[in-house]
Amino acid sequence: MGEEMPLSRIAAAVGTPVYVYSQAALVERAAAYVQAAQQTAARCLVCFAVKANGNPALLRLLGEQGLGADLTSGGELFLAQFAGIPPHRLLFSGVGKTSAEIQQALQAGIRALHVESWAEMERIAGIAQTLQMAAPVAVRLNPDVAADTHPAIHTGGRQHKFGVNAQAARQMLLAAADHPWLSPVGLAAHIGSQIRELAPFRQATAALLRLAADLEAVGCRLQYLDVGGGLGLDSISQAAPRPAEWVAAVGEPVAQAGYELVLEPGRSLVGDAGILLTRVEYVKEEGGKWFVVVDAGMNDFLRPALYGGEHPIWPVALRSGRQRESRADHTWRVEVVGPVCESGDTLARDYELPPVAAGDLLAVMQAGAYGYAMSSNYNGRLRPPEVLISGAAYQIIRQRQTMTHLLG
Ligand SMILES: Cc1ncc(COP(=O)(O)O)c(C=O)c1O
Structure with missing residues (x-):
């Protein structure tokens, strides 16, 4: 994503699952859209579809690049105003x-x-x-x-x-x-x-x-x-x-x-600028299949379960020197599944991964759009935090929920 912050450091500091966005990628994509629109039309307005990602820090960043906002609720209007996007750039x-x-x-x-x-x-x-x-x-x-x-x-x-x-x-x-x-x-x-x-x-x-x-x-x-x-x-x-x-x-x-x-x-602007970082909890073999059970569920990231959304999954930091006698190959086909009690809670099916084990980190790619925005407390799970990386620094732009959020 054009940043220098090791994802393993973010996982260690903030925990997993966590959404991680790259400021450089966001700015670059916003600038590319504005430039393309300006080259095409004498008058133009690029309105980011806030439903894709309503984090106020991201909205502020996009607003600063000259973008407006496409809104779909009073809540999104509030967020766009809070982020300082001027009203003449807002559509509802x-x-x-x-x-x-x-x-x-x-x-x-x-x-x-x-x-x-x-x-x-x-x-x-x-x-x-x-x-x-x-x-x-x-x-x-x-x-x-x-x-x-x-x-x-x-x-x-x-x-x-x-x-x-x-x-x-x-x-x-x-x-x-x-x-x-x-x-x-x-x-x-x-x-x-x-x-x-x-x-x-x-x-x-x-x-x-x-x-x-x-x-x-x-x-x-x-x-x-x-x-x-x-x-x-x-x-x-x-x-x-x-x-x-x-x-x-x-x-x-x-x-x-x-x-x-x-x-x-929406998605074409911010989707590629964010990932969902998740940790492998267990690896199990059942019914002739390997399941990699991770700590991000469909409550954290709904697209695969809701739309069959396909997201590449990259191993981030594998522990070295492990023995995997049961899997001689360097890759193996797995189901990457979450902890939620639904069979649909599957991030990827029949997916080729290098051998991973409990404790490894995986990055679910293209998760910057309709990721956090669609997350929920289903199964009594806490909504994940969001982190923005800029160069060698990062800031938490939304805290992980705590148990008190579950009380209403
Ligand atoms: C009215 C409207 N505009 C823009 C968008 C953004 O779409 P996308 O994220 O696919 O670019 C949506 C998404 O549902 C929408 O409903």
């Missing part, structure tokens, strides 16, 4: 905004609320009128495109709860233009996550552009087109396009049409 997405959240967002003066239904738009209009402040709104289009990703993280198909169809989006934006308390500013789409091909993104962008041109033809000119996030990372079996390729593919047509380009990357 999500199908279920409560009245309290809408009020919070309007009073914070955010750039726009991304509306996902007529009912939501009516609610926003009512709250805006009560507050006597016009609400900037963008509509989230459901472009109905297929994407080769896990069904649980495909969001841009007609069958999904997200956004509205093109006809409804058009009517909503025209209605907003005529409304005294609404101001239509943009059009957005987000078709899913961990997508490793450009074609569906191009299709969604084309749908946004068609609709924007159609609206412009009747005098409703929008400020920005937001192509969402969703670019994947390389998986064990398939490479993903680089962020600059993705930005060019979705951004160039938007820029050519003269709109401000908005992007909402």
